[in-house]
Amino acid sequence: MTTFDVPVRLETERLVVRPHKPVDHDQVAALVMNGDASSALPPGCPSAVEEVKEWLADGVHGLRRSGKGVQLAIFTKDGELVGGISLHGTDWNTGITQVGYGVGPKSRGQGIAPEAVRAVTRWAFSLGLHRVELRTTLENEASQRVAAKAGFTYEGTLRQAQRGHDGMHDLLVFSFLADEVVA
Numbered sequence: 423m424t425t426f427d428v429p430v431r432l433e434t435e436r437l438v439v440r441p442h443k444p445v446d447h448d449q450v451a452a453l454v455m456n457g458d459a460s461s462a463l464p465p466g467c468p469s470a471v472e473e474v475k476e477w478l479a480d481g482v483h484g485l486r487r488s489g490k491g492v493q494l495a496i497f498t499k500d501g502e503l504v505g506g507i508s509l510h511g512t513d514w515n516t517g518i519t520q521v522g523y524g525v526g527p528k529s530r531g532q533g534i535a536p537e538a539v540r541a542v543t544r545w546a547f548s549l550g551l552h553r554v555e556l557r558t559t560l561e562n563e564a565s566q567r568v569a570a571k572a573g574f575t576y577e578g579t580l581r582q583a584q585r586g587h588d589g590m591h592d593l594l595v596f597s598f599l600a601d602e603v604v605a
Contacts, residue, residue: 426486426509426549427489430494433541434538437496437497437537438496438499439495441492442483444478449503450463450468450474451474454473454474461524462524462525463505463506463524464522464524468481490512491508491511491519504529505526505538506524508521508522509554514551517553518551518552521556523535523568535572536571539572540573553598555597556568566596569594575596575597575602577595578594580593
C-alpha cells in the first residue's frame with residue numbers, strides 16, 4: 423500500500439499547493455474571522471479563531487495519517503492563502519481517489535480551482551493512482567465548470583447520493599484517468 427506520507431509542494435504558473443503549516447495561522451484565522459473558512463478550507467476546519475492553532479498542528483493532518491487522502495493549502499505565488507484542496511476516499515488497491523476543493527469568495531472566478539485541481543491530479547498519478555474523481559451536486563454549476571476546465575470527463579449522475587441541509591441531492595461524477603495526461 424502506498425500513502426500520502428511524502429513531501430509535497432506543487433507549483434503552477436500562479437499557485438503553490440502545499441500542506442498547511444503552523445506559519446499559516448494568521449491567514450487561516452483571517453478566513454475564520456471573515457466567515458470564509460467553510461468555503462475555502464477543508465471539512466473540519468476551525469469555526470473559531472481559538473481553534474486554528476490546534477487544527478494546523480493536528481486536525482488538518484488526520485486524513486493523511488489515515489492513508490485515505492491529504493488536505494493541502496492553495497496559495498498565490500506571492501503567499502496569499504486563497505483556498506484548500508484535498509484528495510480523499512482513496513483506495514490504493516484500485517488506484518482511485520476523489521478531489522475536493524474550495525476557494526475563498528474574493529478569489530473565485532480567476533481559474534484558481536481548475537489550476538490547483540490539474541496540479542493535484544497530476545501529483546496523484548505520480549503516486550501510482552490511476553483515476554481521480556470529482557463529484558459535485560447538480561446545483562453547483564461553478565464546480566461543474568471547474569471539472570470541465572480541469573479536463574475531467576463527465577460520466578453520469580448518482581441520483582440522490584448526497585444529503586444536504588435541505589434534503590437529498592444528485593451528484594454528478596467526473597473523472598480524469600492517468601493515461602489521459604498530455605505531457
